[in-house]
Amino acid sequence: MSNYTKEENKDFVSAGGEVLLFTIDNVVYGIEIKYINEIIGIEQITVVPRVPDYIKGIINLRGKTVPIISVRRRFGQEEIPYDERTCIIVLEFENGEQAGIIVDRVREVTQAKPGEICSTPVNKNVNTNHYIKNIIENSEGIKLLLNCEKLVMEQ
Secondary structure, eight states, X not given: OOOOOHHHHHHHHHHOEEEEEEEETTEEEEEEGGGEEEEEEOOOOBOOTTSOTTEXXXXXXXXXEEEEEEHHHHTTOOOOOOOTTOEEEEEEOTTSOEEXXXXXXXXXXXXXXXXXXXXXXXXXXXXOOTTEEXXXXXXXXXXXXXXXXXXXXXX
C-alpha cells in the first residue's frame, strides 16, 4: 500500500481535485476520486471471527475477497439498520488491494477547488480525528476529506 505523503497532500490542497461525497449520521465526508473503484449496494457479508468490531466481514466481489469496514463503527458510532440508500464504496489502493466501506448515503462527485481546501486544525489539547486529512469549505458547507489509508489500514 502506498503511504499518502505530505507532498501529495500539498498537491491536492494547491490544485484541488474530484471528491466523492457521502454521509454518515448527517455529516458530509469526502474521498478523493482516485481511490474509488466502484459503488455497490449492500450484499451478504460473511462475518469473520476475532476481528475488530468495525470490520463487518468480507464479500466476494467478482472472485476477489474484499474486507468490509463500517465507517460508523470505525468512528465509534452506533450502527443503524441498512436501507435502500446504504451502500458500499469499494476503494482500491495503488498496490491493487481493495476494501469496502459502508456509508449511509452517497451524495455526488464534486470538484474541490484549491481555495476551498484547508488542512485540519491542529490543537495539542484536543485529539484531532486523524482519519480526517483535509477540510473542504464552500457555500454548500463543510465537508471532511478522509485519509482512506488510515481509515482502512490502521489498527
